[in-house]
Structures are given as structure tokens and as C-alpha cells.
Amino acid sequence: MNTLRHLREGITYGLFLLSCLMPRDQRLWACIGWHIGAGTEVFADNTKYLFLHIANNRKDLRAVWLAKDPELARILRARGYSSYYQHSLMGVWCALRAGTTVIDAYLQPENYRWSGRTRLVQLLHGKGMKKGGYAQKPLHAQDRIFSTSPFVSSMLPQVFVEKSPIVVAGYSRGDLFFKEIPGSDIGVHEPTRMMLEDTRYAKRFLYAPTFRRGAKTLNIETFLDIPHLSTWLLERRYLMVISLHPKYRDQVRNLSYPNIHFLEDSDVYPLLPLVDILINDYSSIFTDYLLLDRPIIFYPYDLAAYTENEGLSFESYDEYTPGPKAYTYPELIRTLEETVARDSHAGERARVRDLYHTYQNGESSERIMRALER
Numbered sequence: 001m002n003t004l005r006h007l008r009e010g011i012t013y014g015l016f017l018l019s020c021l022m023p024r025d026q027r028l029w030a031c032i033g034w035h036i037g038a039g040t041e042v043f044a045d046n047t048k049y050l051f052l053h054i055a056n057n058r059k060d061l062r063a064v065w066l067a068k069d070p071e072l073a074r075i076l077r078a079r080g081y082s083s084y085y086q087h088s089l090m091g092v093w094c095a096l097r098a099g100t101t102v103i104d105a106y107l108q109p110e111n112y113r114w115s116g117r118t119r120l121v122q123l124l125h126g127k128g129m130k131k132g133g134y135a136q137k138p139l140h141a142q143d144r145i146f147s148t149s150p151f152v153s154s155m156l157p158q159v160f161v162e163k164s165p166i167v168v169a170g171y172s173r174g175d176l177f178f179k180e181i182p183g184s185d186i187g188v189h190e191p192t193r194m195m196l197e198d199t200r201y202a203k204r205f206l207y208a209p210t211f212r213r214g215a216k217t218l219n220i221e222t223f224l225d226i227p228h229l230s231t232w233l234l235e236r237r238y239l240m241v242i243s244l245h246p247k248y249r250d251q252v253r254n255l256s257y258p259n260i261h262f263l264e265d266s267d268v269y270p271l272l273p274l275v276d277i278l279i280n281d282y283s284s285i286f287t288d289y290l291l292l293d294r295p296i297i298f299y300p301y302d303l304a305a306y307t308e309n310e311g312l313s314f315e316s317y318d319e320y321t322p323g324p325k326a327y328t329y330p331e332l333i334r335t336l337e338e339t340v341a342r343d344s345h346a347g348e349r350a351r352v353r354d355l356y357h358t359y360q361n362g363e364s365s366e367r368i369m370r371a372l373e374r
Contacts, residue, residue, distance in 0.1 A: 008109075009109075012109045012112065013113075015113035015114070016113050016115065018116070019114045019116035019117070020116030021116070022096045022116065023097075024097060024098065024099040024117055024118060025097045025098065025099050026099035027060065027061050028061075028064065028094065028098045028100075029051075029054060029061055029062065029063045029064070029099070029100045030064055030094055030100070030102070030118070031063055031065050031101075031102045032086070032101065032102065032103050032107070032111055033045060033047050033048060033067075033068065034104070034108075034125070035265075035267075036068060036246070037264075037265030039069075040071055040072065040265070041067055041068040041072045042187050042265050042267060043072055043186050043187030043267060044266075044268075044269070045105075045123075045125060045267075046124065046125070046171050046173050047103060047123055047172075048187065048267065049171075049175060049184070050102055050123060050172040050365050050369075051063050051065055051081075052181055052183045052184065053172065053175075053181075053365035053369070054369070055081050055082070058369070062082060063081075063082065064082045064083060064084065064098070065081065065083035066083075066084060066086040066091050066094065067083050067084065067091075068086060069085065070085040070088075073088075073091075075186065076186065079183060081183065087110070092114060095111065095114035096114050098118050100118065100372070101115055101119070101120050101121065103120070103123065104122070104123040105125050106138060107138060107140050109139065112140055115140050119143045119372075120141065120142050121142075121143065121144050121146070121372065122138075122142040122144065122145040122146065122164070123146050123171070123172060123368070124145065124146065124147060125284075126171070126284030126287065126288070127147070127156060127284060127313075128282065128283060128284030128286065128287050129282055129284075129312050129313050129320060129321075130210075130282060130284075130311075130312070130313065131310065131312055131313050132213070132310055133284075135157045135159065136159065136160065137162070138160065138162075141162070141164065142162075143164065144164065144167055144372065145161065145164050145165070146168075146169050146170075146368055147166055147168055148170050148356055148358065149355060149356055149357055150168060150358070151355045153168065155313045167371045168359075169359070169364055169367035169368045169371055170357065170358070170359045170364030170367060170368075172365045173269045174291055174362070174364055175363065175364050176269055176273075177272070177273060177288075177291050177292055177362065178361065184267075184269075184270050187266065188266055188267050188270050189263065189264045189266035191264075192241060192261065192263055192266060193274070195239065195241070195261055196241065196271060196274035196275065198239075201237055201239040202237040203236070203238045203277070203340055204239045204240075204274060204276050204277075205238065205239070205240045205241070205275065205276065205278075205279060205336070206240075206241050206268075206271070206272070206275040206278050207241070207242045207279040207280075208242075208268070208278070208280055209244065209245075209280075209283070209299075211245040211247070212302075212310075213310060216247070217248070217251060218244065218245075218251065220244075220251070223299070223302075223329060224329060226255065226257055227257065229257075229260065230257035230258050233259035233260065234258045234259045237259075238259060239259050239261065240259065240260050241262075241263055242261070242263065243263040244263075246265065249262070249264070249265075268285070269288070272285075272288070272292065273292060275289075275294070276294060277294065277295045277296070277297060277336070277339060277340070278294070278296045279297045279298075279299055279332070280299070281298060281301075282300065282306060282310070282312075286298075287352075287357075290322070290352060290353035290356060290357065293346065293350075294343075295323060295339045296321075296323040296345075297323055297324055297332070297335050297339055298321045298324070298326070299325075299326050299327075300317065300327065301326075301327055301328065303327070320352055320355070321352075322353075323339075323345050323348070324338070324339060324345065
């Protein structure tokens, strides 16, 4: 097994060295995502929104999405965007010729092998409070890393940053909260969007528990009383959308309760402006939701175990989580009732929002482009 792994690594590195001989087209930008759903790629995250910004606004550049499955490439081309399956001849050719390659997670071996002498731009997936995020050395030196604030930059592990300059410009996906972005609907689960826009619901909640590393299953009944929750929501005309990690979604596909909706594979960011209250635990999604200045409830029902297993970037969970806390299901229901009645954490949210976001004006993609062109 080790021999086979070393052989694969050797071949990958050999192809990388050969790719260094290719002349690069500085007008060509290769954009690579990482969201894999139920066998298909989900068009999402910061690379998506910088790709759309370039494609929609920069006629002097050519942005190409290197898709992880042919279907997404077909969808993007049907909408007028340039995209190829990353393992097709055109996909490999664009990877070899791109003067700039844009990512928002780790560059994977299948992309690294064609990346010699390209300028690698790291937009980040997010840095909330998980200590383990970005704790590995990248395969390819990153020419620029973009973050949202000096506070976020300080949390990035040294092994990930190395000698890469960090530029504070914001996240491209955050621009969506301030203006319309053509193409942002691609990758969004349309039935969920329609449900959140349904005026029959008095309030709409999104519960987005984070991934528990090493946990192959997530027993939802240990932290949610689904039958009771459904009745409680139905009586008040509330809707709760639950967004589980893709590894856990198969466990709830057969569950069906009134006023509870389990989100399918989707870019969640276009849905956030339709949500009245976010329920979170350790995920970095709350840091972006702060830009909307709406209530956030934190439900860290396993705080001690999570801190021991995963670790947090700071000692005080309460200091950097601006909202009421619930540690049991009854507390969660009580906290939801109190928060619907009165939002009492606006000042606390503003303090943490300013820590995480230096810029709050919807021009992050443009700032990133200006920084790269300098």
C-alpha cells in the first residue's frame, strides 16, 4: 500500500515538474472549487463568487471553472460561462496554461500536477473557531492568501501561511449580502429557496451544525426532539431548515415532518438573506452571517467533547460567539422563543463582526482583483 502511494506521489510530482515548462497565459484564470455533494460538485464558496465577478465584469480576462464533474461544467456553459471537466483534455489544457489559479481550500493532487509556475491565489473557505482548520502544509506555495481581517489572519496556522503574503480584502461570497450577482443562483437548491420565500411562514430558522471529525454518523435524536420541534414550529407558523454536513445527509433522507426541511446539496449563501435566525455551534458560517446583523443562537451541546477532540482557536467560547447559548434541547426552544420576542445581542454582534470583517461594503471581489493587479 505504501509503495503504491509513493508511486502515485512520484508521478504527480513528475507531472508538476513537467508543467513548469508550459508558457502561462496571464489573461487566463483557472478557478477550482471543492464542494462535493451526493456524487456531484456544488457550485459554491469564495472561488465561485470571484469567478462570477471576473466573468461578469472583466472582458479583458478569461475565467474558466475547472469542474470536478462534467455535469456542473455543462450547466455553467449553458449559462454562458466558460467551464470544463478538470480531467478532460480542455480542462487539463486550461490548467496548464492558466497564469492564475484560484482556490478556497487545499489544492488537491489532481490539480497540483498541472500547476507549475501558475500564480496560486488562496481565498480561504473560512476561519471561525476550529483550531484544526488549515493545519497542514500546502502542496503548492500560495502566492497570495486573502482574509477578512487581521484577527482572522492571526488565527491561520504558520505551517499553512509559510512565506505567503496575507492580504485583508474580505470574502467574495460576502458581496452577495450587499448586491445582486448574476449567476449566484447556480448551485442553489431551488425548492429550499422557494420554501424560505413562502410568506405563510412567520419566521424562518437555519440550523447548521458543523462537521464532527471522526464521527461517521450524527445521531440527530441526541440533540433534537424532532417530533416535538415539528409541533412547536407548526403551532407558530415557523420554518426550520436543517443543513447537515454531506456525510450525514443520508441519515435523514427518510425523515419527513411538517415545518422541518433538511437541506439538500446547495450553495447556502444565497439562502442566508432569507433566514431570520441562524442556529450554529462551531461553524464559520456565523462569521459571514454577522454581515446581515440578524440574531444568532449558539447550540454547543457537546462543547467539552468538541473542545477536547477538535480544539478551539481561543480559550473563551463565549467571548467570540455573539448570541445566547443553549446546551440542551429544552434550552434551545426557550432561547428561540426569547430571541423571536427580543433581539438583545446587537451590540455584541457588532463587536465581533468588526473583529472578523475589516470591510463591510460588498466590494471584496473588486478589492481582491485590485490587490492582485498591483
